[in-house]
Amino acid sequence: MKVLVCGGAGYIGSHTVKELLEQGYDVIVVDSLETGHKKAVDERAPLYVGNLSDESFLEDVFSKHSIDAVIDFAAYSLVGESVTEPAKYFENNIGGTLSLLKKMRKYNVKYIVFSSTAATYGEPEGIPILESDKTVPTNPYGESKLCVEKILHWFDEAYGTKYAVLRYFNAAGAHKSGTIGEDHFPESHLIPIILQTALGKREFIGIFGDDYATEDGTCIRDYIHVTDLAQAHILALEKTMEENKSRTYNLGNGKGFSVKEVVEMARKVTGKEIPAKIEPRRAGDPSVLIASSEKIIKELGWEPKYNTLEEIIASAWQWHQKHPNGYEDK
Ligand code: UFG
Numbered sequence: 607m608k609v610l611v612c613g614g615a616g617y618i619g620s621h622t623v624k625e626l627l628e629q630g631y632d633v634i635v636v637d638s639l640e641t642g643h644k645k646a647v648d649e650r651a652p653l654y655v656g657n658l659s660d661e662s663f664l665e666d667v668f669s670k671h672s673i674d675a676v677i678d679f680a681a682y683s684l685v686g687e688s689v690t691e692p693a694k695y696f697e698n699n700i701g702g703t704l705s706l707l708k709k710m711r712k713y714n715v716k717y718i719v720f721s722s723t724a725a726t727y728g729e730p731e732g733i734p735i736l737e738s739d740k741t742v743p744t745n746p747y748g749e750s751k752l753c754v755e756k757i758l759h760w761f762d763e764a765y766g767t768k769y770a771v772l773r774y775f776n777a778a779g780a781h782k783s784g785t786i787g788e789d790h791f792p793e794s795h796l797i798p799i800i801l802q803t804a805l806g807k808r809e810f811i812g813i814f815g816d817d818y819a820t821e822d823g824t825c826i827r828d829y830i831h832v833t834d835l836a837q838a839h840i841l842a843l844e845k846t847m848e849e850n851k852s853r854t855y856n857l858g859n860g861k862g863f864s865v866k867e868v869v870e871m872a873r874k875v876t877g878k879e880i881p882a883k884i885e886p887r888r889a890g891d892p893s894v895l896i897a898s899s900e901k902i903i904k905e906l907g908w909e910p911k912y913n914t915l916e917e918i919i920a921s922a923w924q925w926h927q928k929h930p931n932g933y934e935d936k
Contacts, residue, residue, distance in 0.1 A: 616642040
């Protein structure tokens with residue numbers, strides 16, 4: 607079976623490509639390399655460099671390969687940037703996937719797994735968050751993902767395109783081989799920034815606010831290992847095809863850790879001091895985000911292998927130590 611992975615040179619995409627290959631799938635990758643890394647793409651998967659909005663580029667890919675299903679990670683994903691540049695997010699994240707869906711329809715490709723986010727919920731109405739909770743995004747990034755979720759619904763109604771929407775909580779960690787991992791520019795995510803501090807590349811980790819209504823005053827998040835996320839994509843794709851039925855799942859570990867707890871755990875894992883400073887709150891951060899992943903556990907038998915924050919941080923630490931400058935290192 608041949609799977610097209612859009613955004614396969616990105617963080618979660620590249621880990622999913624590896625898992626697909628390990629499970630015997632034929633994989634082809636499309637990525638603009640605007641934020642992805644050529645070196646992150648497994649050599650066994652051919653890489654086509656281009657943008658999903660480029661119709662003739664997509665035509666070329668679809669005409670060359672007989673594609674059975676698509677997994678779509680291709681998107682801009684910086685929450686803060688989405689607030690200051692909404693047009694960029696709506697144009698790319700909605701326009702790109704819409705163009706992909708139209709091409710899938712032309713070539714009669716009926717199955718897609720779509721990378722969505724906890725940001726579709728906005729301020730949660732309850733903890734843990736259920737898939738049926740209200741979705742009121744508080745930033746254009748989350749809104750752009752929610753718009754695509756709605757487009758998928760209507761494509762299913764009109765053309766029978768079947769989808770699995772996966773709403774990730776906080777993806778973290780790196781592949782066990784230490785060969786691929788997280789490398790964003792600019793880096794904005796908590797765990798890579800903490801580990802860059804452990805490596806001495808930053809002077810301190812700034813903790814964004816310690817006056818939230820949580821036990822230690824810092825924000826609580828649900829961290830999920832990127833390989834567990836990758837496995838979930840494969841399970842979701844298989845079930846969607848087997849049952850010919852669309853679905854939406856949360857993906858988290860169901861456990862929350864505060865920013866201070868994450869810093870403390872990173873000190874334990876790395877054996878480094880990791881200086882921290884309290885800074886003002888970051889705009890738009892909800893105080894607590896924890897997933898209920900009961901639905902995917904029950905329906906797909908998905909089981910996270912990396913159950914503890916310690917294991918997740920240890921795998922990220924392995925990557926950062928080996929690649930202190932990310933993919934720029936040889
Ligand atoms: N944080 C700090 N200091 C930093 C970086 C982050 O204190 O230098 C805090 C944040 O304020 C937040 C927590 O660490 O409380 C986690 O922040 P991340 O930026 O790592 O992740 P977010 O929870 O903001 O974002 C994640 C995904 C997004 C997604 C969002 C949904 O990375 O793609 O969840 O709310 F949109």
